[in-house]
Amino acid sequence: MNTFQDLLTRKLAEALAAASLPQAGAVTPATDPRFGDYQTNAALVLAKQLGENPRALAQRILDAYDRWDLCEPPTIAGAGFINFTLRPEIIAARTAELLRDARLGVAPAESPRRIVVDFGSPNVAKPMHVGHIRSTVLGDALARIAIFLGHDVIRDNHLGDWGTQFGMVIYGWKNLLDRAALDRGAIAELVRIYKETNEKVAADPKVREAVREELVKLQAGDPENLSIWKETVDLSLKEFEDAYQVLDIHYDIQRGESFYNDRLPAVVERLLNSKIAEISEGAVCVFFRDIPELAEKPAIIRKSDGGFNYATTDVATVDYRIQDLKANTVWLVVGAPQILHFKQIIAIARREGYTADLRHITFGSILGEDRKLMKTRSGENVPLRDLLDEAVQRARKIIEEKNPDLSEPEKIDIAQKVGIGAVKYYDLSQYRMTDYIFSWDRMLSFQGNTAPYLQNAYVRIRSIFRKAGQEFTAPAQIALGAPEEKTLALRLCQFAEVVPTVLNDFRPNVLANYLFELANSFHAFYEACPVLKSEEPARGSRLALCELTARVLAKGLDLLGIKVPEKM
């Protein structure tokens, strides 16, 4: 199904050709609805190129072409914009089509890609904390949208499950472990033994040596140390799984750093053989003398003591994803502190001749009310599970006040959807690069651009159908008499224009904003146009607008990983 934007873009191309003008400009939704539904800056762009008067050029385009069909005769405004107002019956016909389309008008991508999305990726033996929200929620939303657009997506959890910290963990496990505490909360106990070992290392060189030996033994494949390592990984994964369950996050594969371990020597050999890497002060390094921002920052892929590191693993990871998984696109959804690291990794991949589209998708931080990185009172990272539990509890309290008559199972279900939805939506509705202040009151508000506001719009529509006592049946015709009806219908048609643009710069906030505006248009329509009390055929037509709004809201929120309750 072509969107109105596509159709008008094609018409504009024909018009420019008819006026013997070069192709220029774009068709975009109107910035001011008083002038129309869409506009083009073509005449302005051409005027600059050709040194002519923009309004005169706009007139020339309109004089040369009269087959705009889907809209009223276009008008010229301001410095030379051409404005298009769609004919109501065209919008009505498209709206009726959308009601029959499970994809709600969204066309699948013309050239589907195989995309590995690396997101979340927490470190084992450490708790997931508030800092993991952005990567997890953003990566999941991008994956959902890519899947909906027909891409072949592999969601990969690149767990930090290998590395020097395991020397400490294993030493602590052997000498300090409290089994009962481990059963109560595995990661908390792993953190405790890690911290205590760390303190001992600082105070006692003998412990430092013992820790080093445990690490060497692990790396050499010592069975006891391997089995302790494996157990800490499994225990951590169990706790991560619990958070993923609550968040409704799913991975297709979880290839942690350890998965790449036995590939690392070959990676270093290869980079040395191809002269991409060189030996410098006993270490194997890749220099980027030709890339100004990296000129002073070589990547070390084998330390002078022979150990491999994070960069080596990521080079092996690129190989695996492109060669074994056959990905042509990789999205690395990882915070801004790793920008330099991934610049190096991507530069190495280029030198190796890989042409796949490798993207580091970064994001800002979550701040506390004091505008500093969000921490607990005692200065620790806020554990993710505590935060999610609090979200659900707070949502429950609000729902109990608003609707005390709900049954207990309904309350549990709604609190879950509203609380978790609020946390996710608050994150996704911000431009990903900006830091934001975590605020329970704002994210759980029923007013403004929040999940509860959108969920409530959906619920309101469901209650209209409950009141009507009927299932939805598509009417013979959609009629858009009132301006609020036309505005709402046009917005519904624009879902298909918005969804693909999210992936242009990885901005789910574009979709969030659209949903917010859709809900606003729905409320304006609902104020102005009685639904159940109106006569046929208006009644059926308005019910159809309600139904389609509910479907688009639910689908849009689903693409952001957010569920809708039927009541709240």
Ligand code: ARG
């Ligand atoms: N585990 C890492 C961290 O917590 C993130 C891993 C990101 N992915 C990657 N391929 N390096 O910082």
